[in-house]
Amino acid sequence: MCRTCGCNEPHSHEPFQPVATRIALETSLLAKNDRLAGSLRARLARDRIAAVNLIGSPGAGKTTLLEYTIRALPDAAISVIEGDQATDRDAQRIAATGARVRQVNTDAGCHLDASMIARALDELAPAAGSLLAIENVGNLVCPALFDLGERAKVVVLAITEGEDKPLKYPHVFRAASALVLTKMDLAPHLDVDPASYIEHARRINPQLAVFPVAAKRGDGMADWCGWLRGSLT
Amino acid sequence: MHELALMSGLVETVVEQIGDRRVAAVAVEIGELAGISVDALRFCFELCANETPLAQAALEIRSIAGAGRCNSCGIEAAMPSFCAPCACGSFDRAITRGTELRLAYVEVL
Numbered sequence: 443m444c445r446t447c448g449c450n451e452p453h454s455h456e457p458f459q460p461v462a463t464r465i466a467l468e469t470s471l472l473a474k475n476d477r478l479a480g481s482l483r484a485r486l487a488r489d490r491i492a493a494v495n496l497i498g499s500p501g502a503g504k505t506t507l508l509e510y511t512i513r514a515l516p517d518a519a520i521s522v523i524e525g526d527q528a529t530d531r532d533a534q535r536i537a538a539t540g541a542r543v544r545q546v547n548t549d550a551g552c553h554l555d556a557s558m559i560a561r562a563l564d565e566l567a568p569a570a571g572s573l574l575a576i577e578n579v580g581n582l583v584c585p586a587l588f589d590l591g592e593r594a595k596v597v598v599l600a601i602t603e604g605e606d607k608p609l610k611y612p613h614v615f616r617a618a619s620a621l622v623l624t625k626m627d628l629a630p631h632l633d634v635d636p637a638s639y640i641e642h643a644r645r646i647n648p649q650l651a652v653f654p655v656a657a658k659r660g661d662g663m664a665d666w667c668g669w670l671r672g673s674l675t
Numbered sequence: 676m677h678e679l680a681l682m683s684g685l686v687e688t689v690v691e692q693i694g695d696r697r698v699a700a701v702a703v704e705i706g707e708l709a710g711i712s713v714d715a716l717r718f719c720f721e722l723c724a725n726e727t728p729l730a731q732a733a734l735e736i737r738s739i740a741g742a743g744r745c746n747s748c749g750i751e752a753a754m755p756s757f758c759a760p761c762a763c764g765s766f767d768r769a770i771t772r773g774t775e776l777r778l779a780y781v782e783v784l
Binding site for chain 1: 677680681684685687688689692693699700703710746756757758760766767776777778779780781782783784
């Protein structure tokens, strides 16, 4: 008996070759996030809320910059979404300034995505006409790719991180509208040339607005806050 | 590891579109300036495809070379990295190609 078809005639069969059908999908790998970010952007625009997405390494000074920015711009009613893998430590620091804040913990996740912002925004309910600061998970790589519905991405880079970082992590510098160069009060103690940080960042993105600041001492904060207010409201 | 999020989204999208038909191949187009590690993408695809209709699928990756138009002299030319200057010396270039992150097609059985 033939083992392939079970008939009584012994004979050979061509090996079975399933024919694959090609189906064109032609969609962006980021389509789902981009769609959601688009509806977030529309929702924020309707409520006249300007969102800024702060991206930088762990320890770059993102939270400290926010603490001092919130105090410097009391009438902007800044509210904050804090992204970290774990803990609500940053949310506690922001809450101590009196600002409204929601902490998002991503666990294993290395970046915030639009669905996380949509959920946090429901709880946070920022006032119409206010500024929303989103502090992304400390990471110079992954957050560059994910649109959160923000009006601008801002890179936060500390002077202690080294002048080669814009060249080594170009994507985020390309995606950003502004660079805040933090901890400038430490520059005299380091063997660095602050101008080279700016030169490298502008080589990646010639349109980048740059704000060197020492948040705790107040240096440069007026320019940064002016940009934030001017270009976001 | 944003590649993990991308591949998990890809598997989800494909299953949404074609249901539980077995997938033989998935083709994606990845620009040279898209900020994607192709090795990480392959690794994450295997993880995400496991126990789905894509489990046996081959991942075909077509790389798209970067190109940019110079805002100083107007010439469009190859741009293998964000800080690759134009032949005229300017770094001020608008990217015209190379940021693609596209799911092109699937082959189903």
